[in-house]
Ligand code: HT7
């Protein structure tokens with residue numbers, strides 16, 4: 001496959017100010033006519049239009065048949081003048097499009113997905129994000145089968161044809177790249193609402209779904225309106241069209257897509273009611289709806305010059321959606337969740353063979369770079385700049401960014417320059433965050449000579465080598481730091497923002513009259529790993545006294561992690577300090593239950609493994625099970641049951657407090673089931689049976705799925721029968737079993753892959769079973785390699801249908817170097833098996849070959 005390099009970017013030779021598209025829609029054969037107004041911009045080359053394997057049926061220039069040739073998938077048309085009208089015609093077959101890129105069929109609908117390079121599969125076009133085009137789109141289709149015809153912008157006309165077909169015409173006044181084009185045709189019902197913008201314009205909002213799903217669109221609509229108001233209040237950004245439509249589809253490669261004025265969503269991020277969606281689903285819906293809406297400015301109005309700049313829109317928009325969700329609920333819990341995601345997905349990526357900078361230098365397949373690094377680490381970069389600037393200067397800088405780059409395709413460098421000029425700060429060294437891969441490590445140690453009144457914090461940073469980057473330079477790390485008195489429990493100084501921009505530094509604190517304890521990287525102000533020499537007693541103290549909720553959570557987690565790592569390594573894994581700290585946390589009446597639920601949950605097996613030089617998954621599982629049991633015994637069954645009971649509510653509510661109580665209740669249930677005591681199993685079964693919401697029902701099901709016996713089988717059968725007709729809920733049934741800790745989980749999952757409801761054609765279903773299983777530390781890493789083989793075989797089968805979704809299954813195998821030699825060899829063998837498969841996509845080839853390299 002061809003490698004695309006950032007350094008090879010050249011401005012386009014031809015621009016396309018306008019395009020008229022005419023779609024004759026039919027699932028079996030759709031005809032697309034495109035008339036492009038083209039104008040020479042640079043160079044003297046022919047017009048090159050990207051294609052996706054289709055052949056042109058006709059090519060006309062200025063109305064006349066023209067000379068053309070194909071070079072690979074590109075249509076090349078020599079043009080003599082400076083401006084021309086170029087017309088092409090193609091036929092495509094949406095119903096055979098299993099890749100779900102371009103125009104495809106999903107559950108009776110026709111819909112599009114064009115980011116990153118799907119538009120070329122619809123029509124010949126210069127499919128690059130820096131070609132901004134004004135669109136006129138005419139859609140014609142059978143009226144009975146496709147009564148609703150939608151595209152970007154405003155509907156300017158519609159009518160019937162004599163043959164039972166009808167048409168609609170849409171104009172989008174905002175120039176946009178092809179990746180933001182969208183159309184939908186189908187039999188859809190709409191939840192309509194409106195939003196009045198800050199300047200008084202009324203925007204018509206529509207969420208389009210199958211008629212039966214309409215009652216489950218209310219939460220998404222409320223989130224959309226909240227996001228529109230938030231973006232006005234916090235960033236001064238107003239919506240700009242008269243219409244904003246969202247369509248939910250069942251088959252989608254990703255979460256959602258920010259097409260201008262016509263967002264298309266994976267239905268799992270739209271549809272929710274208490275019976276079918278968990279609290280986490282409700283939160284994810286609000287977050288994704290907001291994310292896509294925020295892209296209207298950070299993505300659509302200001303787009304990317306080339307795909308290496310992807311984090312310009314994605315990192316910034318993730319930061320914006322994280323802050324929105326923090327404002328809508330508990331900011332502390334949201335930060336904890338976001339850091340947990342970063343550590344679970346991005347830190348391992350940064351430490352493995354697929355590590356890449358936030359602004360990558362090269363790719364074979366751009367779809368492989370929609371990663372946690374580009375999205376989540378990218379968001380952390382924006383957060384660090386916001387922290388260093390402070391809220392007012394950050395707002396001035398984003399205002400400058402939007403004003404300067406509105407209507408253009410910009411770069412990450414443009415964003416940093418706007419931060420510098422609008423915020424009055426020098427970010428020269430900060431740019432290293434965009435170019436260097438890897439997670440920085442900071443060693444921090446605090447000394448205090450009694451009677452001196454001084455405390456000295458010594459900091460040293462290192463950045464590990466990553467593929468292609470053996471040597472690194474120190475990056476500026478903004479660390480929020482405070483000190484607490486061990487005797488008084490009080491804060492000994494104001495919080496300081498220490499920006500560590502050298503390899504080493506010393507920070508002196510004056511006026512420190514008692515032995516201080518270190519609270520560092522408060523709020524997780526920098527996306528780094530901090531190594532401290534804090535003892536179990538110090539961590540336990542901070543877990544009870546730190547006044548930064550993230551740091552308090554972190555102290556508890558570090559305390560647990562130190563015990564777990566010590567146990568795995570054969571050292572002192574005495575659980576007593578952990579048990580005491582958990583006891584103190586659950587007994588503290590001042591704490592938010594949601595926070596308590598997060599703080600007392602054990603680190604995942606994967607995260608424990610990430611701390612080890614060579615992972616033995618069995619040893620990790622034993623250590624974690626042992627600590628879980630010790631916490632159950634140490635606190636006592638009765639106390640856990642009391643905690644469970646104390647956080648039960650008689651009536652379901654969806655407010656943050658009720659969600660927090662459910663979370664804590666279900667964490668308590670998890671501890672109670674540590675030893676599968678019959679009364680705990682019965683309690684979980686009762687919770688399952690009598691739950692009035694999916695959060696509680698699924699929590700019980702998930703826990704019971706790891707047990708043995710008739711109760712487990714009965715609840716799983718019940719859940720299946722209740723929800724057999726609801727695809728999104730049935731996905732949860734597959735996932736609950738894929739994540740089971742039972743020793744026979746591989747066989748169970750293999751059997752589920754033969755279940756009549758299982759299909760690789762639907763990405764949600766494939767991810768629900770195979771994707772979830774690949775995160776199951778016990779099953780996936782079964783010592784005989786059967787888990788690896790299962791995932792590899794499924795991946796090869798999926799690659800034939802949907803390469804993008806298949807490629808996302810490679811990274812779990814790509815971590816082979818982190819495991820003990822036996823597992824490492826088995827994982828490597830499966831990567832080789834994948835690479836030997838015939839007709840491999842470039843998506844999977846890139847990920848598998850880099851994982852072995
Ligand atoms: N900007 C959207 C990216 C996306 C995507 C990328 C590759 C393949 C399919 C896709 N569907 C959507 C999603 C977002 O970040 O908002």
Ligand code: ZN
Pocket residue numbers: 291295313314317
């Ligand atoms: Zn996005």
